[in-house]
Amino acid sequence: MDNIDISILKCLKKNARLTASSISEEIGLSVSAVIERIRKMENSGIIRGYTIDVDPKTVGNSMVALMEVSLRHPDYYDGFVEVIRSNSCIAACYYQTGEFDFVLRIVTDSTEGLDDAYKIVKGYEGVEKTETHIVLRTIKEEVGGVPMLD
Numbered sequence: 001m002d003n004i005d006i007s008i009l010k011c012l013k014k015n016a017r018l019t020a021s022s023i024s025e026e027i028g029l030s031v032s033a034v035i036e037r038i039r040k041m042e043n044s045g046i047i048r049g050y051t052i053d054v055d056p057k058t059v060g061n062s063m064v065a066l067m068e069v070s071l072r073h074p075d076y077y078d079g080f081v082e083v084i085r086s087n088s089c090i091a092a093c094y095y096q097t098g099e100f101d102f103v104l105r106i107v108t109d110s111t112e113g114l115d116d117a118y119k120i121v122k123g124y125e126g127v128e129k130t131e132t133h134i135v136l137r138t139i140k141e142e143v144g145g146v147p148m149l150d
Helices: 003-014 020-027 031-044 074-085 111-123
Strands: 063-071 090-095 102-108 127-134
Touching: 003 020, 003 031, 020 031, 063 074, 063 111, 074 090, 074 102, 074 111, 102 111, 111 127
Parallel strands: none
Antiparallel strands: 063 102, 063 127, 090 102
16 A cells, blocks of 8 residues: 555545545546556455444434443353344444453443343353443544544
């Protein structure tokens, strides 16, 4: 990756729907060169996909919580991952080091929805302990955030 690729990624980060023509004008590169570079970044896995950023509150999901989870033993990892992947209100799951094995970001419509997610997570036999934190306000949250592009 060079500075031109980074410039293209910055444009796409601001608006993934930009046309190659718009990007071409902004960075001063031919449309065909922009298309080729985007294709190479897609094929190499630098660009994994394109997405939208939906404000959860506008679709009724105003409750956000972070749940830390510890498993009893690493043997429970695969089963726990399956449970998490099948639960639509778990927006993110991070496997980590430290006292807890995972951090989950839960996005739901209410405390009842959070309780439902809590019961699913706690109901998995391999879960040893959890700690849940209600998010009062989101200060910064980026979709596909890449610090080098800021």
